[in-house]
Amino acid sequence: MAALTAGDVVNRIKSVMAVQGVAWNDATTRDRFKFGGPETVVTGIATTFMGTFEAIARASERGLNMIIPHEDTYWNDPDNTLIAEADPLVYRTKVDFMTRHDIVVFRIHDHMHRQRPDFTFSGTAREVGLDPATETAPNSHRFVIPETTLGELAARVKRVRGDDAIRVVGDPNARVKRVAVGAGMATPAVNAPDVDVVIGGEQREIEGTFDSPEYVMDAATLGVPKGWIIIGHNMSEESGMQEMADWLRPIVPEVKVQHVRAGTVYWVPK
Amino acid sequence: MTHISRRGFVALTAAGAAATPFLLDDALTRASAGVTAQEIVDRVKKNIGVEWSSDDVDTFKAGDPSTIVTGVVTTSMATLDVLQKAVQAGANLVVTAAPTFYSRADLSAPAGRGFGPGGGGRGQPPGGNRGGAGSAPPPSPATVSGPGTGASAPMPPAPPLPPSVVPPGQPPAAAAPPAPPPPDPVYAGKNAFIEKHKLVVFRLAYHWNRRTPDPRAQGLAAAMGWTRYKAGEDMLRYELPGLTLESLAGQLKKTLGTRGGIRAVGDRGMTVRTIGLLPGYTMIPAAIAMLPTVDAIVAGEVQEWESATYAQDVAFAGVKKGFISIGRVVNEAPGMQVCAGWLRTIVPEVPVRFIPAGDPYWRPL
Numbered sequence: 001m002a003a004l005t006a007g008d009v010v011n012r013i014k015s016v017m018a019v020q021g022v023a024w025n026d027a028t029t030r031d032r033f034k035f036g037g038p039e040t041v042v043t044g045i046a047t048t049f050m051g052t053f054e055a056i057a058r059a060s061e062r063g064l065n066m067i068i069p070h071e072d073t074y075w076n077d078p079d080n081t082l083i084a085e086a087d088p089l090v091y092r093t094k095v096d097f098m099t100r101h102d103i104v105v106f107r108i109h110d111h112m113h114r115q116r117p118d119f120t121f122s123g124t125a126r127e128v129g130l131d132p133a134t135e136t137a138p139n140s141h142r143f144v145i146p147e148t149t150l151g152e153l154a155a156r157v158k159r160v161r162g163d164d165a166i167r168v169v170g171d172p173n174a175r176v177k178r179v180a181v182g183a184g185m186a187t188p189a190v191n192a193p194d195v196d197v198v199i200g201g202e203q204r205e206i207e208g209t210f211d212s213p214e215y216v217m218d219a220a221t222l223g224v225p226k227g228w229i230i231i232g233h234n235m236s237e238e239s240g241m242q243e244m245a246d247w248l249r250p251i252v253p254e255v256k257v258q259h260v261r262a263g264t265v266y267w268v269p270k
Numbered sequence: 271m272t273h274i275s276r277r278g279f280v281a282l283t284a285a286g287a288a289a290t291p292f293l294l295d296d297a298l299t300r301a302s303a304g305v306t307a308q309e310i311v312d313r314v315k316k317n318i319g320v321e322w323s324s325d326d327v328d329t330f331k332a333g334d335p336s337t338i339v340t341g342v343v344t345t346s347m348a349t350l351d352v353l354q355k356a357v358q359a360g361a362n363l364v365v366t367a368a369p370t371f372y373s374r375a376d377l378s379a380p381a382g383r384g385f386g387p388g389g390g391g392r393g394q395p396p397g398g399n400r401g402g403a404g405s406a407p408p409p410s411p412a413t414v415s416g417p418g419t420g421a422s423a424p425m426p427p428a429p430p431l432p433p434s435v436v437p438p439g440q441p442p443a444a445a446a447p448p449a450p451p452p453p454d455p456v457y458a459g460k461n462a463f464i465e466k467h468k469l470v471v472f473r474l475a476y477h478w479n480r481r482t483p484d485p486r487a488q489g490l491a492a493a494m495g496w497t498r499y500k501a502g503e504d505m506l507r508y509e510l511p512g513l514t515l516e517s518l519a520g521q522l523k524k525t526l527g528t529r530g531g532i533r534a535v536g537d538r539g540m541t542v543r544t545i546g547l548l549p550g551y552t553m554i555p556a557a558i559a560m561l562p563t564v565d566a567i568v569a570g571e572v573q574e575w576e577s578a579t580y581a582q583d584v585a586f587a588g589v590k591k592g593f594i595s596i597g598r599v600v601n602e603a604p605g606m607q608v609c610a611g612w613l614r615t616i617v618p619e620v621p622v623r624f625i626p627a628g629d630p631y632w633r634p635l
Contacts, residue, residue, distance in 0.1 A: 050575055053583040075554045075580040087558045087580070090587045154634035167530045167631035191372075191380060191454055202574050204551070205598040205630070206347070206368040209381075213599065213630035214347055215372045215456055221350040222459040230631070233574035263586065265578050266533035266595075268633065269519035 004254045006066055006104040007038025009045065012251045013108070022114045031111050034073045035095075036104030042066045044256040047245040049238035051105050053094045054263035060101045064258060067105045068244070070112060070120065070237050071184075079107070112244065113186075119247070120183035123240025128199055128231070129160040130179065141188070142195070147177040150197060150227035157199060163235055165266035169213050170197075170227035171220040183236045190228050191215055197227035201236030234265050305619045307363050307470040308335035310342065313616045320480045328477050331370045332378065332461075333470030339363045341620050344610040346602035347627035348471050350460050355625050357467045364471045365609065367478070367602035368627070371457065376473065378461055380454045475602075478609055479550060486549035486570070489604025494525055501544070507564065512541045515566060515592040522568065522596055526604075527626075530633035531597035535581040540590040542566045549601055554580060557593070566592035570601030600629050 010033075014024040025031075034051065045066045046059035051073030059067055071077075074084035074091075084091045098105070112119060121141050125132065136142040145153075151172030158166045174196070180188040182200025190198045190212045198212065205213055212228050219226035238261055245259040307330070315322045331348075341361030345352045347368035356364050369376045464471070478485060483505035491497045491505055499508040513521075516538040523532045546564035548556050550571070557577035560567055561584065572578055572595060581593035603626040610624035 050579060052579055053586045057586070071575045075558075075576050075583070077575070083555060083558065086555070088562050089589050089591065090580075090584045093587050094583060151634065158634045164633075165533045166634060168634055169630050169632075172632070191456065193451070193454075205571050207374040207551070209373055209375075211369060211372045214349055214368065214627075217627070217630055218350040218460055219456045221354070222456060224455050224459075226456075234579075262579075263582060265574060265582055266535060267538065268530075268533055269516060269523050 003041045004252065005038060006033070006036060006040045006042055006106060009042055009066060009252055010038065010106055013111075013248070016251050017111055017115070020115065022111055024111065028110045029078055030072075030107055030109040032079075032107060034069075034079050034105040034107055035098050036102070040065070040102060040104035042104070042252075042255055044258070045245075045248060045252060046258055046260040047108075047241040047248065048260050049234050049241055049262040051107070052262040053090065053097070055260050056094070056098060056101075056103055056105075058263075059258075059260045060097075060103065062256075062258060062260070064256060064260070065102050065104060066255075067103060068108050068248070069105065069262070070107070070109055070241055070244075071233075072107065073105050108244065112240075118183070119240035119243035120237045121181055121240070123238075123243045124183050124199070124201075124231075124236050125181050126243075127161060127239035128157045128181075130181065141181045143179040143181065145177055145179055147175055150174045150176050150225075150229075153179075153197065153227070154229050157229055157231065161231060161235060163231070163264065164268045165232060165264075166235075167230040168227065169216040169220075169230075171223075171225070174220070174225035174227055176225060176227055183240065184233055187212065190226055196225055197229060199229045199231065201231065202233035203230070232265065234262060238262060304338035304340075305617065306335065307333070307337050307339055307472065310339060310363065310613075310617050311335070311472055314474065314613075317616050318477050318481065320477050322477060325476060327374070328474050329376075329472070331366075331376045331471040331473055332464045333362075333468065335470065337362060337468060337470050339470070339617075339620055342610075342613055342617060342622040344474075344606040344613065344622065344624050345627055346599050346606050349627045350463060352625050352627050353460075353463055353467075353469060353471075356469070359621075359623055359625070361621070361623065362467065362469050364469060365474050365606070365613070366471060367473070367475045367606050367609075368599060369473065370471050371460075379457055474609065479605065484547075484549050484605070485608040486601055486605035487547045489606075489608040490526075490547060490549070490568070490601070493604050493607075494521070496545070506547045506549075508545045508547075510543055510545060512543045514538065515540050515542050515594075518542050518545070518566060518568075518592070519594050522594060526596060526600055526629075528596060528600050528629040528631075530631035531600055531629040532594065534592065534594045535578055536566070536585045536592035537590060540565070540592060542592055548572075548577075549605070551598055552577065557581070561591055561593070565590070566594060568594050568596060570596060571598035597629060597631065599627055603627070 044064035046064040047068045048055040050071035051069040072079045076083050130143045134143045154168045176196035178196045180195045180198045184201045187200035187203040189210050216226050216228045242259040245257050249257045342363045343356040343361040344365045348364050348366035348370040487505045496508045499510050501507040501509045519534045542565040544564040546560040546567050548569040554576040584591050607624045610622050613622045
C-alpha cells in the first residue's frame with residue numbers, strides 16, 4: 001500500500017468539505033502549504049491553533065509530522081516569510097527543526113470558518129463550559145444561562161479554561177444571562193440590545209469599527225449591565241482544533257490524528 | 271523640542287498684534303471674553319511641530335467649538351467617567367487620545383441600527399418611541415424623564431439619578447412608522463451628559479504621537495523613572511540596572527496602575543538590562559526589528575498571532591528575550607500627561623489637567 005502523503009490528506013479534506021457543502025476556494029492565501037509539500041509522507045497529524053515552534057516540537061515528539069494549524073506559522077496572517085526571515089533569533093532554528101523532522105504544515109482557516117458548526121465557536125463554547133442545550137438556535141453562538149454576575153461568570157470561565165491571562169471589562173456586579181460567543185478576531189458587538197456579555201478572543205482596543213472596552217466602561221458608569229470577557233485569540237480558537245481533530249480522524253484512518261496545543265502565550269505579573 | 275515655549279508664544283502673538291493694531295483690539299476683546307475651544311485647537315495646530323493633515327481623526331467629536339473654555343482636561347480615553355471627573359474639575363474641553371464614541375469613525379450614534387449621525391441619536395431619550403405609534407409607553411423612571419417620552423400627562427419631577435442618564439428634553443422627530451428600535455442607552459447617556467454640561471471633545475492622537483520624541487515613550491519613561499537610563503535620543507531605548515522580567519512586569523503594573531491589562535511572554539527569571547519601547551499599536555515588523563537589539567520589549571498593543579507568538583517562539587527556542595504588553599489605552603496615558611504639560615505652555619489662560627481613563631481590564635479571581 002502506498003504511503004499516505006500530505007497531498008492525499010489535503011485532497012480528502014477538500015472532498016469531504018465539498019460533500020458537506022463547503023466548496024474549496026483555490027484563491028485562498030491562508031489555507032495552503034506553509035512548509036513542506038504534498039509529497040511529504042505523513043506519519044501522523046497534529047491539529048493546533050497556530051504553527052508555533054512549541055506546537056511543531058510537541059507534535060514531532062509524538063511522531064506527528066503533519067501540522068494543521070488554524071492560524072499562521074510565520075507571525076503574520078499571509079505567512080509572508082520575507083517578514084519572518086528578517087528575524088535572527090528563532091526563524092532559522094524553527095525552519096531547521098522543520099526540515100530535520102520532515103514537517104509539513106498545511107493551514108486550515110477560511111474553510112474551517114465556513115463549516116457548520118464553525119468549530120472555533122463550538123469549541124470555545126464547550127471549553128468555557130456553556131451547555132449546548134442553552135444555545136438559542138443552532139450556530140447562533142448565543143446562549144442564555146442562569147442569571148449570574150459578570151464577576152462570577154468570568155471566574156468560572158477562568159477556572160474551566162485554566163489560563164491566567166483572561167481580561168474582563170465591566171462592572172463585576174452586573175447581572176448577566178445572555179451570552180454571545182466569539183472566536184479569534186470575530187468578536188460579536190457587545191452593544192447588541194439582546195446581549196449582556198460577550199466571551200471572545202481578541203479585538204483591537206481602540207480604533208476598530210466598534211471599540212468594546214470603552215463602550216463597556218461607559219455602560220458600567222451608566223449602570224447598563226454589560227460585560228466583555230476576553231480569553232485571547234489563542235485560547236478562543238485552540239479549543240475548536242480538538243473538534244477539527246475529531247473531524248479529521250475518520251477521513252484519515254491510516255495515521256494518528258491528535259490535537260496538540262500551541263502553548264500558552266501570556267503570563268501575568270502578580 | 272519642536273514646540274514653541276510659552277514665552278516664545280507670547281512674544282510671537284505680541285509681535286503679530288503690534289504689526290496689525292486692528293487685530294490687537296480683537297485679541298483683547300477675545301481675551302476678556304475668554305478663549306474658545308476652536309482657538310485652542312488652532313494654537314495646537316500651529317505649535318504642534320508636525321504638519322497638520324486633513325484627516326478625519328484629530329477633529330472635534332462633540333460640542334460647539336465656539337464654546338468659551340473654562341479648563342482643559344487631557345486624557346487617554348474620553349470615557350464617561352473621565353468626562354464626569356472633568357466636569358467636577360471645572361473643565362469643559364476634553365482632549366482625548368482615543369475615540370469618544372467607540373470606533374475610529376467616532377459617530378455619536380451606533381452605525382447599523384438605524385441611527386446614523388443625522389438620525390436623531392444625540393440627545394434622544396433612552397426608551398423613547400419604544401411603544402410604537404399611538405401607544406404612548408408609560409415613562410420608565412429608570413430610564414426616562416422630561417418631555418420627549420411620548421407621555422401626554424405632566425411628568426413627575428425627575429428622580430434623583432446620575433445626571434448622565436437624564437437626557438435633555440427634545441421633542442421626538444415626526445413619528446414615521448415603523449418606529450425605530452430604542453436608542454442605544456450607552457450612546458444616549460454619554461451624549462446627554464455631554465449636552466447637559468456643554469462639553470467639547472477634541473481628539474488629538476495622530477499628530478500628537480508623530481512628535482519626536484514619541485510622547486508616549488517620553489511619558490512612560492518619566493513615569494517609570496527611566497529617563498536617566500535612556501540610550502539614544504528617540505527615547506525608545508533604555509539601559510537599566512539588571513532586573514528580572516517578572517520584576518519589570520510587576521513594576522510596570524504597579525507604577526502605571528494597570529489591573530488586568532498587562533501581560534508578558536518569556537522566562538520570568540531572565541535578567542533584563544536593555545528595554546525597547548513600542549508605543550501604541552504595532553505590527554510584527556516592528557517587533558522583529560527591535561527584539562534582537564534589546565532584552566525586553568515593552569509594547570502598547572499588538573496582535574496575538576503576530577508579535578506575541580513571535581516572542582513565544584523565541585522563548586521556546588531558549589533565547590532569553592522578554593515581551594510585555596501594557597495595553598493601548600494604558601500606553602496613551604503617559605503621552606497625554608506630557609500633552610497636558612505642553613498645552614499649559616500654549617494655553618496660559620485656563621487650567622490644564624491630565625485625567626487618565628485607567629486600565630479598562632480587570633482579571634477574575
